[in-house]
Amino acid sequence: MTTMAARIIxxxxxxxxxxxYAFMADHAKMPLWASGLSSGLTRDGxxxxxxxxxxxARVRFAPDNEFGVVDHLVTLENGAKVHNALRVVPNGDGAEVMFTILRQTGMSDEQFATDAAWVExxxxxxxTILEKDQERPKTRKDMP
Structure with missing residues (x-):
């Protein structure tokens, strides 16, 4: 087996x-930020x-965990499987989110660059979503 070229975004x-992690692990929210899923996800077992x-495509996600792993295996209709490594790790008081893109067999330089730009x-x-939500001023209805 040949090792594929990889790029970490x-x-x-x-x-x-x-x-x-909690936001990203809520798979129903993925279409809010993962544009490839803009039409949504439907649960099937x-x-x-x-x-x-x-x-x-059929998508199987890593189970909830305490390590920030949001990996998912995508199985296309033609049977091809693509493992997407997606991680959240502490970075000071914030977070670092990392997605590893693997260059699939037959993928051109241009396609690989396009995938990377899409992930970016x-x-x-x-x-934007997570930082904007945090900056939202609390209103009276938000308080106990």
Whole structure:
């Protein structure tokens, strides 16, 4: 087996890593920041169905854990499987989110670069959502 080329895309988020993990591990919220899932995920037993341009993909997520692992295995309709390593780790008072892109067989340099840019955009959206939510001033209804 040949080792694939890899690229790690990461973003620092000014939010407690546990909050970041909890948000990311709520799979129903993934379409809010993961643009490839913009049409949503539908639960099907232990897996989720993600409609896409290549048909319905089946997604199996890592179980909830205390280590910040949000890995997921995507199985395309043609049977191809893609392991997506997605991690959240503490970084001071904030979090570092890392996504490892593996260059799939037959993927051109341009396709690999496009995938990396897509992940960068999605992680930037995640950062915006989580940091904006934290900056929201508390209102009277938010207080006990």
């Amino acid at each position: 990461h973003v620092s988020i000014e939010r407690d890593w546990r909050d970041v 232990d897996e989720w169905i993600a409609p896409g341009p290549l048909g319905n 955009k999605d992680l930037a959206a995640l950062k």
